[in-house]
Amino acid sequence: MSRRREGLRIGASRQAPAPRCAPPRRNGPDTPRLARPRICVCLAATDHGAALKRGFGSSSGRSPREHDRPSARSRAGAGVALWSEWFDRPAQVALVEAIRAVAAQAPFFTPLMPRTGKPFSVRMTNCGPLGWVSDRDGYRYQPAHPDGAPWPPIPAALLEAWRALADCPVEPDACLVNYYGAGAKMGLHQDRDEETFAAPILSIQLGDEAVFRIGGPDRRDKTRSFRLRSGDALIFGGPARLAFHGVDRVVAGSSTLLPKGGRINLTLRRVRPF
Template identity: 45%
Template sequence: MEFNLVFEVYFMIHLQQYLSLEQQSQVIQACREVARISPLYTPKMPSGKPFNCQQTSCGSYGWISDRSGYRYSEIHPNTGKQFAPIPEIIYNLSKSLATQIGELDYIPQTCLINYYKSSGRLGLHQDNSEQNLKPAIISISLGDDAVFLVGGTKRSDATKEILLKSGDIIIMNSESRLLFHGVKKIIPGTYNLLKSGGRLNLTIRQVY
């Protein structure tokens, strides 16, 4: 598929409706298979406050948040077992995208899967738990539309709203790798791709 750059700020790339409906369905099915091995759960912030979304991970590592802080672990916090491997369709897609932006040695080591119900949201944050902060972050949106916020390298910087639709992909690389970003709100009923409604967001990263 042709790689079309349709939005760029600080070299952040927004690919609108990059995935076909068939590809979206295949990725969702792959996520369901992951969840059977590594179930969704509601993480807590270091303060003890629960997140406004559920999550799980797949790959060699999973992103964890609890009273001990933010970190990566090889073990699912609820099952005590290793996370499911990254499904081939997700692994190959992320490798292909990384290659097209010039990151030929990109290694997808983890895929964080966030499930947002209609009331879900995610506050402004940086993705900085990885030991290697140079490889791109690749984010895939599936299901209902979401209002995505992206700011600058400081939390106090002004933010811009971007409407993310099912099949959209955001790539944060180069200068955009450490931009503050978050999910302002979900727009329910906009794209009923998931049986239960809501939105899935997949974030693929190289940790080391």
């Protein structure tokens, strides 16, 4: 059987689900690896002119600094929410170690563009029951690393973040791990290789800041850009589930989390229907 057939694919006729606006559950005292969100920028799921909702909280005792966040964040689009430093510094350090353990079992590899075979500028691996791959056969999810070994489990801290933020009744079954080194970026694209769009995409940032760009479900829609910082949690679902998005650039040297610099992006997804 070809690798193309082994992967999971979607039908082009699937539509994004109706928006869900339930507020995220806060962390309790028994979840020390997660920091309470210092700043939340959450857009009501109506239209791109929706009113901004902000919630503040801090387990560190520091006051939220709203002026640290560019106003572009408040105009990112309906169905998009950002939690500033959801993972505090100790939690980020622990998460980097967890990702190193993942990479020891499933080494980073360079995905290729379908048909042309052009290499991506990012290197990647996966964890969870399914992992996303790209090569000359196309984009797909499959249960094993290109070397044939199964993907390692998703780290517990990431599952805790999903349960707290995703408002989804089931666990994610895939977590993409992308490493952005010097000069790496990601062009505008949609996440539509999943079999369901009923769950949101949860994106966790580690390391250097990234200039993130997001638009609408049509490539011609107007886009907004803003910076994502280490520890931030970004979620998009409902009307934004199929929004075009990408990374314009990584701001080298903006974080000291990774000894050799660069950025790790972790995206948790639900691939299979539920």
